[in-house]
Amino acid sequence: MEIIMAVLAGILFTTAVYNLLQKQMLRIIIGTALLSHGAHLFILTMGELKRGKPPILSEGVEQYTDPLPQALILTSIVISFGITSLLLVLAYRASKKNGTDNMEQLRGNDYE
Amino acid sequence: MSNLISLPIVLPLLAGIIVAFLANNKPLVRRVAQTLAVINLIVTGFILYQVYQNGTIVLETGGWMAPYGIILVGDMLAVTLAFTTNIIAVACVFYASKSLTDQQESFYFYSFFFLLITGVSGAFITGDIFNLFVFFEVLLMASYGLIVLGNGKAQLRESMKYVLINVFSSMLFVTTVAFLYSVVGTLNMAHIAQRVQEVEQQGVLTTIGILLFFVFATKAAVFPLYYWLPRSYSVPNPVVSALFGALLTKVGIYSILRMFTLIFAWEADLTHTLFIYLAAFTMIFGVIGALSTNNIKLIMAYNIIPAVGFMMMGIGIFTETSISGTVYYLIHDMIIKGAFFLLIGVIAYVAGTSDLRKMNGLIHHYPILGWFFFIATLVLAGIPPFSGFIGKLLLIQGGLAQEQIFIVIAALVSSLLILFSMIRIFIQGFWGEKTELAHPERKQAAHKMTWPIGILLSLSVLLGVGAEWFYPSVEWIGEYLMNPQIYIDSVLKE
Numbered sequence: 058m059e060i061i062m063a064v065l066a067g068i069l070f071t072t073a074v075y076n077l078l079q080k081q082m083l084r085i086i087i088g089t090a091l092l093s094h095g096a097h098l099f100i101l102t103m104g105e106l107k108r109g110k111p112p113i114l115s116e117g118v119e120q121y122t123d124p125l126p127q128a129l130i131l132t133s134i135v136i137s138f139g140i141t142s143l144l145l146v147l148a149y150r151a152s153k154k155n156g157t158d159n160m161e162q163l164r165g166n167d168y169e
Numbered sequence: 170m171s172n173l174i175s176l177p178i179v180l181p182l183l184a185g186i187i188v189a190f191l192a193n194n195k196p197l198v199r200r201v202a203q204t205l206a207v208i209n210l211i212v213t214g215f216i217l218y219q220v221y222q223n224g225t226i227v228l229e230t231g232g233w234m235a236p237y238g239i240i241l242v243g244d245m246l247a248v249t250l251a252f253t254t255n256i257i258a259v260a261c262v263f264y265a266s267k268s269l270t271d272q273q274e275s276f277y278f279y280s281f282f283f284l285l286i287t288g289v290s291g292a293f294i295t296g297d298i299f300n301l302f303v304f305f306e307v308l309l310m311a312s313y314g315l316i317v318l319g320n321g322k323a324q325l326r327e328s329m330k331y332v333l334i335n336v337f338s339s340m341l342f343v344t345t346v347a348f349l350y351s352v353v354g355t356l357n358m359a360h361i362a363q364r365v366q367e368v369e370q371q372g373v374l375t376t377i378g379i380l381l382f383f384v385f386a387t388k389a390a391v392f393p394l395y396y397w398l399p400r401s402y403s404v405p406n407p408v409v410s411a412l413f414g415a416l417l418t419k420v421g422i423y424s425i426l427r428m429f430t431l432i433f434a435w436e437a438d439l440t441h442t443l444f445i446y447l448a449a450f451t452m453i454f455g456v457i458g459a460l461s462t463n464n465i466k467l468i469m470a471y472n473i474i475p476a477v478g479f480m481m482m483g484i485g486i487f488t489e490t491s492i493s494g495t496v497y498y499l500i501h502d503m504i505i506k507g508a509f510f511l512l513i514g515v516i517a518y519v520a521g522t523s524d525l526r527k528m529n530g531l532i533h534h535y536p537i538l539g540w541f542f543f544i545a546t547l548v549l550a551g552i553p554p555f556s557g558f559i560g561k562l563l564l565i566q567g568g569l570a571q572e573q574i575f576i577v578i579a580a581l582v583s584s585l586l587i588l589f590s591m592i593r594i595f596i597q598g599f600w601g602e603k604t605e606l607a608h609p610e611r612k613q614a615a616h617k618m619t620w621p622i623g624i625l626l627s628l629s630v631l632l633g634v635g636a637e638w639f640y641p642s643v644e645w646i647g648e649y650l651m652n653p654q655i656y657i658d659s660v661l662k663e
Contacts, residue, residue, distance in 0.1 A: 089340075129343075151329050
């Protein structure tokens, strides 16, 4: 199960990097969203996947899920939500103001 | 008593919320923000005094024992840096009311400003690596808000790149934290350090260390990861540039310093040698950038990079002297970079342009500004007896003791070139015939903008002239950082 998850995270990272290297702003933003998904899956995998066991440690309980990765993912998901929405708004404003959403034309060699 | 250490994080957070409600009443929001920033400074100063007297303050939040709960660690290094941060904050908040446009001020500048301070102080104080990530995000979120404030064409263009590069490195940070957790099974920095020490930092841990270095080096703008910095730091309002230049890259350097003295300190042959070479390239390439342009804001932004190189040099050489040198230089650089960006802001404001070729003879109209700029140049280049000199002296002493001649030469040459790049602004902008001022009506505001810079400058002169007062504590911090066991013991209490 861990191996499948690791491969899945790898595929997500690959597609994310592919999208990040595009010129269109929206594609780049999708790239960052995919990147964060990959990272989150990766955290989950690192905490070892065990199905059907509650994240509780008490006397007599031998098998339990590690709650820490889930707490980390929760925090990280909230942050990446915020950043993705901010990026979308920013990209909208930037493309409106500069008249293009092509990163190639936004290089900024001309200086104001 | 140990709850005291949460105040540098909680107070600015509260301040940010309070000023958000007052944003439409400009005179009031200014007054409140200034008062809150000063209160913040006093409280942090008191905490610094307490730590100086009684040693490290450790707060286990919620009463959870050290390796299990989230902890805040206020040791000398963290608290000193938090205090310096608040000094910059006070200077910037007094400068901001003159430099910002009404529109920028009413779009929650002060809230973002205080949230930035929250994030920076939090990153210094936290003792948990995942919380370091969270505080990085807090300060980055605030910086995203600050960088687009003003809605300019170039600003939107550059902030897009700034946000993207930071999102990428943040996600890499999370991934690396996951790696680290799977290997050592803990997120508490002291506990990680202990575990790494037990297994003598095997190969996989060094790899994780380098990955973490990559993340922090992106924030700190170490060669070759500095390409995003100059343009995005030169486009926003000068007060925002000052905050960024003085604080954000320094958080990256602080994290590298912490990680590679506390946790990944056992493979110094590999990692720290790499740092020395990167430091040399950082200095040289940064200073070449500074010489390549005629835009004064861009010259200043490029000048952040060689300073990062100097601090990396101390970490790379990795002796008590050089680490003290890094700490001294870190404090000095925070203050002087803050002062410099504010100065450049005033110069661009009174000249009405940031193009060096269009300036002339400013010193006839603004003698104080001119002399401030001259002193700041000497401080930055490290002319004795100013503070830059003491830091560089320690770094070069450390380098010579370890026979790292290559880096010492790079450091000396780049110091000279820094002096040249700044003197160029002085000669072209301030010297020359007395000409008509482009904007004579701006004189009054410019004088009001100059005095917060005076405070920062006099502090940095004091840091150099009174080196014998500060040096013992800095030397002590250097010793402390070279003995990670003290940190581990104070957190885990064994």
